[in-house]
Amino acid sequence: MSQRSVTTESAVVRFLLIGAAVLVLSLFLLLPLAAVFVEAFRKGWEVFLASLHDEAAASAIKVTLLAAGISVPLNTLFGVSAAWLVTKFKFRGRSLLVSLIDLPFAVSPVIAGLVWVLLFGARGWFPQTAMADTFAPAARFTAWLAQHQGFGWLFSDFAIWLADPKIIFALPGIVIATTFVTFPFVARELIPLMESQGSDQEEAAVTLGASGWHVFFRVTLANIKWGLLYGVLLCNARAMGEFGAVSVVSGHIRGETNTLPLHVEVLYNEYQFSAAFACATLLAFLALVTLGMKSVVEHFTRHTSSDHK
Amino acid sequence: MSKRRVIPGFGLSMGFTITYLSLIILIPLAALFLKAARLSGAEWWAILTTPQVIAAAKLTFGASAAAATVSTVFGLLVTWVLVRYQFPGRKFLDAMVDLPFALPTAVAGITLTAIYAPNGWIGEYLAKWGIEAAYSPLGVFIALTFIGFPFVVRTLQPVMEDFGSEYEEAAATLGAGRWTVFWRVIFPMFIPALITGFTLAFARAIGEYGSVIFISGNLPLKTEILPLLVVGQLEQFKYEAAAVIAAAMLMASFALLFLINLLQRRLNWQNH
Numbered sequence: 001m002s003q004r005s006v007t008t009e010s011a012v013v014r015f016l017l018i019g020a021a022v023l024v025l026s027l028f029l030l031l032p033l034a035a036v037f038v039e040a041f042r043k044g045w046e047v048f049l050a051s052l053h054d055e056a057a058a059s060a061i062k063v064t065l066l067a068a069g070i071s072v073p074l075n076t077l078f079g080v081s082a083a084w085l086v087t088k089f090k091f092r093g094r095s096l097l098v099s100l101i102d103l104p105f106a107v108s109p110v111i112a113g114l115v116w117v118l119l120f121g122a123r124g125w126f127p128q129t130a131m132a133d134t135f136a137p138a139a140r141f142t143a144w145l146a147q148h149q150g151f152g153w154l155f156s157d158f159a160i161w162l163a164d165p166k167i168i169f170a171l172p173g174i175v176i177a178t179t180f181v182t183f184p185f186v187a188r189e190l191i192p193l194m195e196s197q198g199s200d201q202e203e204a205a206v207t208l209g210a211s212g213w214h215v216f217f218r219v220t221l222a223n224i225k226w227g228l229l230y231g232v233l234l235c236n237a238r239a240m241g242e243f244g245a246v247s248v249v250s251g252h253i254r255g256e257t258n259t260l261p262l263h264v265e266v267l268y269n270e271y272q273f274s275a276a277f278a279c280a281t282l283l284a285f286l287a288l289v290t291l292g293m294k295s296v297v298e299h300f301t302r303h304t305s306s307d308h309k
Numbered sequence: 310m311s312k313r314r315v316i317p318g319f320g321l322s323m324g325f326t327i328t329y330l331s332l333i334i335l336i337p338l339a340a341l342f343l344k345a346a347r348l349s350g351a352e353w354w355a356i357l358t359t360p361q362v363i364a365a366a367k368l369t370f371g372a373s374a375a376a377a378t379v380s381t382v383f384g385l386l387v388t389w390v391l392v393r394y395q396f397p398g399r400k401f402l403d404a405m406v407d408l409p410f411a412l413p414t415a416v417a418g419i420t421l422t423a424i425y426a427p428n429g430w431i432g433e434y435l436a437k438w439g440i441e442a443a444y445s446p447l448g449v450f451i452a453l454t455f456i457g458f459p460f461v462v463r464t465l466q467p468v469m470e471d472f473g474s475e476y477e478e479a480a481a482t483l484g485a486g487r488w489t490v491f492w493r494v495i496f497p498m499f500i501p502a503l504i505t506g507f508t509l510a511f512a513r514a515i516g517e518y519g520s521v522i523f524i525s526g527n528l529p530l531k532t533e534i535l536p537l538l539v540v541g542q543l544e545q546f547k548y549e550a551a552a553v554i555a556a557a558m559l560m561a562s563f564a565l566l567f568l569i570n571l572l573q574r575r576l577n578w579q580n581h
Binding site: 007009014017018020021022024025027028029031032033035036039074078081085088089091097100103104105106107108109110111114115116117118119121122123124125179180183199203206207211212215216234237242243244247248261264265268273276280283284286287288290291292294295 | 322338405474519
């Protein structure tokens with residue numbers, strides 16, 4: 001046996017190790033992925049399409065998109081702000097702040113839902129009835145605004161909600177629970193990236209007389225755009241797929257407060273397996289798109305970083 | 310503040326970051342602990358020592374530890390192969406490692422159940438051997454391993470990629486065999502990353518809900534996990550009991566992550 005390199009194994013060992021790893025990954029990752037699609041199409045195309053055209057499914061998709069549509073931009077704004085703060089400045093308590101940003105990763109999704117029930121639930125600190133009293137003047141004012149022609153429609157939904165400010169078992173609860181769970185994703189992606197880039201370019205731009213916003217949009221954003229995009233994608237994937245936190249606050253009201261993952265659960269528990277898996281394919285597809293985008297982003301960041309050198 | 314800051318935006322980013330962090334994370338978590346703190350020590354004890362909670366805690370921590378251990382072994386193997394060897398499909402498999410992160414937990418839950426149920430793809434064969442995978446503690450373990458194993462790979466991968474070949478070459482020059490080089494030279498370098506990966510997988514497993522509740526079958530005293538008990542208390546409007554179980558779980562998770570931080574600092578300090 002002639003060994004060419006001292007830093008690798010013999011061909012047989014390599015072959016066995018690769019075989020074992022591929023087997024583990026196939027059984028563990030590829031098989032479940034395949035199972036989603038096989039189970040979804042078990043009863044044919046008609047059942048698959050009918051499950052997606054269902055009214056409850058449409059409502060679940062709408063709620064999911066709304067919740068992600070609110071929580072993802074909020075957490076993106078936070079992520080950029082926190083990354084700017086932590087990487088551009090040195091101050092006391094900086095490392096504590098970084099640990100606090102990671103905190104939601106250590107919190108069970110169920111607890112992420114529970115905290116909001118403790119705050120806003122029927123026996124919570126700010127129950128619906130108390131809030132309705134507090135908001136009464138604001139509700140009257142918004143209702144008055146809503147009567148105006150032209151811009152009134154902007155306020156009508158808000159006026160209705162203020163008169164009966166429901167958070168738990170309603171959309172606002174789903175949004176805040178989703179926001180809690182997806183809180184660290186953008187910041188987590190940006191902090192190491194911006195730390196490695198340093199702030200020489202920003203300092204140069206400021207010295208040359210650029211304003212703060214100008215520096216951010218022209219210098220920083222150009223440097224972090226791919227990392228930011230990936231952070232947003234991850235945040236979005238988790239927001240649309242969140243189950244535990246949302247299931248605690250949603251109340252599972254069909255056609256009203258079911259998100260897509262909750263709809264999958266309801267169908268599954270009703271033994272409508274094909275329909276459950278049909279809706280699950282949408283979420284699996286979202287996961288695959290996210291993974292694909294990750295590879296694309298990694299490809300681009302490698303290119304741009306080699307361009308700079 | 311001795312040096313004037315050149316870059317603008319300190320006040321704005323500090324104000325927004327702290328406000329948002331407090332509103333979304335800190336105040337709600339504080340509310341949970343305040344709620345739990347209203348109960349006396351004896352009441353805590355009574356809630357946490359019911360047979361249901363003890364059984365669930367044993368299952369949650371036991372299955373999480375077992376799953377994190379297996380994840381660490383699999384993770385070491387997979388990372389080694391992905392980083393060190395070239396083979397067709399490597400990039401594809403590398404990208405797929407993140408699947409458990411990206412796949413919604415409820416989808417993972419129903420899919421694993423479909424595979425490991427007595428009439429499922431793998432469950433059918435396990436059933437012939439008399440092994441009950443779904444609706445048993447084994448099912449909980451399978452789901453938690455699925456969820457935990459990317460943590461190990463993604464923690465270990467950058468360390469392994471940065472690991473130069475000079476140590477191995479030196480060891481080989483001194484006459485060490487490949488097996489000795491691996492266990493005496495390479496493996497010790499990976500221990501801190503493996504411990505971190507293990508802990509991340511373990512901490513995640515303790516709180517995991519969506520992927521477990523379908524495959525576990527939620528049999529009282531047998532396959533109920535702690536997060537499920539929290540939900541159960543909440544559904545009976547027992548807010549205090551839910552808060553106490555949740556607070557205990559959080560304290561366990563935080564203590565775990567704190568310990569790992571200490572250990573990491575120790576190991577890093579020793580390496581330098």
